[in-house]
Amino acid sequence: MRQVAITNFGNTKFSRDDLTIESSLLSATKSLFDQTPNLTQKDIDVVLVSTNENSKYLSAILSELSGITPKISHTVENLCSSGTNAIVSAYSYIASGLGNVALVVGGDRYDSPGQILEWDKSRGEYKHPIFWATIFTKSYKRKYNISAENLAIVSVKNHRNAKDNPNAYSNKTYTIDDVLNSKNLTEDLRVLDCSRPCTGSSAVLLTSENFAKKFSDTPVWLKGIGQKTLSASFTKNPTFTQMNSTREAAKIAFDMSKLTSADVDVAEIHDAFSVCEPMILEDLNFAKNGEGLSLSKNMYDTFDRKINPRGGLIGTGHPLGATGVSQTVEVVQQIQGKAEKRQIENANIGLVHNMSAAATSSTVLLLKS
Amino acid sequence: MNFESELKKGNFVIGTCTDCDRVVWPPSNLCNSCFGKIIWKKASLVGKLIEYSKKNDIDFCLAEFENGVRIMGDLILKAKKPEIGAQVKLEKCGITDGNYSFVMSII
Ligand SMILES: [Zn+2]
Numbered sequence: 001m002r003q004v005a006i007t008n009f010g011n012t013k014f015s016r017d018d019l020t021i022e023s024s025l026l027s028a029t030k031s032l033f034d035q036t037p038n039l040t041q042k043d044i045d046v047v048l049v050s051t052n053e054n055s056k057y058l059s060a061i062l063s064e065l066s067g068i069t070p071k072i073s074h075t076v077e078n079l080c081s082s083g084t085n086a087i088v089s090a091y092s093y094i095a096s097g098l099g100n101v102a103l104v105v106g107g108d109r110y111d112s113p114g115q116i117l118e119w120d121k122s123r124g125e126y127k128h129p130i131f132w133a134t135i136f137t138k139s140y141k142r143k144y145n146i147s148a149e150n151l152a153i154v155s156v157k158n159h160r161n162a163k164d165n166p167n168a169y170s171n172k173t174y175t176i177d178d179v180l181n182s183k184n185l186t187e188d189l190r191v192l193d194c195s196r197p198c199t200g201s202s203a204v205l206l207t208s209e210n211f212a213k214k215f216s217d218t219p220v221w222l223k224g225i226g227q228k229t230l231s232a233s234f235t236k237n238p239t240f241t242q243m244n245s246t247r248e249a250a251k252i253a254f255d256m257s258k259l260t261s262a263d264v265d266v267a268e269i270h271d272a273f274s275v276c277e278p279m280i281l282e283d284l285n286f287a288k289n290g291e292g293l294s295l296s297k298n299m300y301d302t303f304d305r306k307i308n309p310r311g312g313l314i315g316t317g318h319p320l321g322a323t324g325v326s327q328t329v330e331v332v333q334q335i336q337g338k339a340e341k342r343q344i345e346n347a348n349i350g351l352v353h354n355m356s357a358a359a360t361s362s363t364v365l366l367l368k369s
Numbered sequence: 370m371n372f373e374s375e376l377k378k379g380n381f382v383i384g385t386c387t388d389c390d391r392v393v394w395p396p397s398n399l400c401n402s403c404f405g406k407i408i409w410k411k412a413s414l415v416g417k418l419i420e421y422s423k424k425n426d427i428d429f430c431l432a433e434f435e436n437g438v439r440i441m442g443d444l445i446l447k448a449k450k451p452e453i454g455a456q457v458k459l460e461k462c463g464i465t466d467g468n469y470s471f472v473m474s475i476i
Contacts (some may be wrong), residue, residue: 120423122395124439124471126429135431142453187423233395233438235431240420 001095005212005219006087006204006367008036009140009329014169014317016201021053023109025062028201028322032103033052033066037206038214040067046093046102047073050086051321052114062105064353068308076246079356080272081204082106083324084363090206091222094308103257106325114320115197116368117357122235130194132234133273134186140275141188144290148188151293152179154274155192157300163313168327169198169317179274192353193274195313202326218336220350224257224366226250243276243359246283250353253364259349261285264366266305266334266344267351268327271312280353284364288366301359309334309342324354327366333369350365370409372396376460376469381462382450383438392436412438412447418451433458442471451453451475 010032012024033039047070050058059073072093076086083106091103108114116127123131140146156176162168174192182192183243203213212219226247229238238244254260259288261284269284271277278292286307287295299307310316312332313323331350333339339347352365373396375382384393388405398407416434421444423429430444445460461472 030403120395121469122440124440124442125465127468131429131441134424138422139420145464185424235441240431 002097003209004094004222005207005209005326006332007207007212007219008039008205009034009332010035010203011167012287012324013167014198019107019109019199021051021055021058021107022061022065024109024199024201025049025058025105026065026104028203029066029103032203033207034217039205043101043322044068044103045071046090046099048076048086048090048102048104050076050082050104050106050325051079051108052079052082052112053109053321054113061289068103068142078361079117080270080318080320081324081354081356081361081363082321083326084109084328084352084354084365085324087206087324087365088225088227088363089223089329093142094208095162100211102206102234103203104206104208104325105201105203106322108319108321108340111196112197112320115317117232121232123344124175124233130185130189133194133275134188135240136279136358137188137275140222140279143241146293149176149180150272151193152176153293153297154271154277155179155302157296158271158308158312158315160274160314161309161342165310165316165359168311168315170311170315179235189273195272195318197321198317200317200319200322202327202329204324204325204332205223218246218369220332220335220367220369222365224253224259224364226256226364227362228252229361231360232347232357235362237358237360243355243362244278245359245362246280246353246355247267247363249362249364250284253366257366259366263349266309266331266347266349267307267353268310268312268330269308269353271308272315272318274314277308277312284351284353296363297338305315305342307345309339310342324352326365327352327354370402373464377458377464379461381414381459383412383436386410392438392465394436394438395458405412416457417458418453418455418457418475420453421433421451430457434459438473442473445472445474447475
């Protein structure tokens with residue numbers, strides 16, 4: 001297989017703006033072109049769009065609006081992890097030789113139809129994501145004797161990190177009390193424990209080895225990819241205190257890259273709700289079982305931005321199809337030394353964790369300078 | 370007869386494969402082990418509590434019935450704080466506004 005690099009990126013500010021999906025995707029594409037001096041439309045032979053929007057043929061539309069006539073062009077949908085799924089597809093096209101230069105653009109609107117998986121009827125009238133999040137939260141709190149106050153640190157930390165991210169939906173900081181006093185959605189979940197739906201798009205450029213240096217002096221290599229789908233039904237999760245698909249995806253990605261969690265300098269992980277961060281830290285082996293939250297708290301206390309430097313989903317906002325791409329953009333920026341106020345010193349190895357539908361499926365990417 | 374037509378009538382039925390006898394959940398036309406045909410049988414209405422919480426004044430839960438069949442629905446609390454693993458009974462089921470609806474109580 002050929003080596004594949006991520007060389008460049010484009011961003012938009014996440015907001016509640018009532019933009020069409022086409023114009024949001026186009027803005028991220030323009031941002032990528034603006035930041036990639038040697039790139040012309042003719043260089044691109046793969047265009048993939050990741051989104052949950054119901055609009056059809058979006059990658060052909062985006063190609064036309066951007067003046068690109070790619071060989072391969074299609075949409076990738078996998079709920080909240082559509083973005084990393086599109087990156088994995090682009091990787092495969094390039095690694096196999098079917099393409100050389102791939103533009104991946106992910107986006108969604110604040111009212112995306114991907115927020116609720118209608119098919120999963122075993123949840124009765126409790127289909128909204130706040131209900132699986134409530135079950136996870138209550139189970140995790142019980143198992144490890146954790147309070148709502150303890151969990152609130154995740155939201156406090158990630159909102160603080162997002163304040164230095166000009167593209168984040170949130171630019172406010174909150175205290176533990178603010179989180180605890182925010183609106184109760186259920187007995188175990190408050191509004192500030194949740195990532196918010198919003199409008200936004202992000203873009204990355206993937207290339208084969210022989211094109212990487214044309215577009216960047218600091219290509220970032222995709223060294224590990226792990227994906228696992230265990231079910232589509234929330235209720236089939238083997239446990240509700242860890243993300244089993246994440247554990248399996250992480251093992252595949254770490255094995256492929258010959259890296260371990262100890263090698264990782266920076267990670268964006270899928271904190272759709274507060275409880276997700278400690279669970280994922282444990283699933284990815286950054287912390288022992290039950291100790292994920294101590295790690296989040298320690299990072300807050302020491303101003304350590306290693307986990308979710310862009311603000312995670314809670315601080316940055318969660319335009320579903322954009323999220324995995326936006327997470328990847330952050331890790332690429334960190335490794336390229338372009339993360340400005342958020343920059344982590346000597347970030348060489350980064351991890352992206354993106355999951356869907358109560359962690360019934362997960363993707364883990366490992367990136368290296 | 371299928372899962373939804375029975376649910377509409379307030380009956381909780383579970384699909385079993387005619388070839389390999391496995392229980393298939395969530396409801397489907399074919400077995401997810403051998404793609405065999407499904408027959409529908411009345412299910413036991415007693416299960417166990419996996420987790421519960423509350424939205425506004427309504428308690429809700431995730432419960433498991435025989436053969437790993439799990440559903441979420443309203444929970445009628447009789448004691449104040451039920452233990453996880455407590456027995457629950459499916460009191461009522463149906464289809465409301467296109468969603469399956471289940472009401473369970475702690476036995
Ligand atoms: Zn069968």
